[in-house]
Amino acid sequence: MTTIEVVAAYSKALSQGDIPKAFSHFSPEAKWHQPGNHQFSGTKIGLEAIGKMLGDMMGATQGSLVINPTGALLSNGSLVSFPVHFSGKIGGKTVSMNGVDLFEVVDNKIVQVWLFSEDQVAEDEFWN
Template sequence: MTAIEVVTAYSVALSQGDIPTAFSHFSPGAKWHQPGIHQFAGTKTGLESIGKMLSEMMAITQGSLAINPTGALMSNENLVSFPVHFTGKIGDRTVDMNGVDLFEVVDGKIVQVWLFSEDQAAEDDFWGN
């Protein structure tokens, strides 16, 4: 599988709510770099840590967190750029912005993910401390 095919397969499984299949595309020691200065910020290492963070994000947003592709996936060898639009609601706070997720794929598995937001301060306010 090419790097784009791996990230596409992950994305499709995630959008269908098939977490086991989505996570099967990650290396067990994968790193997820969540930007900002909020309760979920920082580098998460390993599937358990990444899964816990994503589960907590879905719980705090009562399932309203949605991430949708906004353009073509692009690759530079083993790096894949994935433009996204994400929305969510926590009480009276909302987030509605664009971002880019950058994946590193090695030997057919996602080994690192970096997220970028168009307004990190607004995203920090949304997630809180």
């Protein structure tokens, strides 16, 4: 598989709600770098920590968190850039913005993910 195919397979499984299949594309020691200054910020190491964070985000938004691709996946060596739009609701607060997820793929497994938001302050306010 190419690096793009690995990330595309992860994204497809995630969009279908198949979390075990989505996580099968990750290295067990993967690192997820969540930006900002809010309850989910920081580096999560390993599938258990990453899964807990994503589950807690879905719980906080009562399942309303949606992440949609907005453009082509682009690669440069082991890195894949994935433009996205994400939205969600927590009580009376909403978020709807663009971002870029950057994946590092080694030996057909995602080993690191960095997220970038177009308005980190607004995202921080949403999650806090």
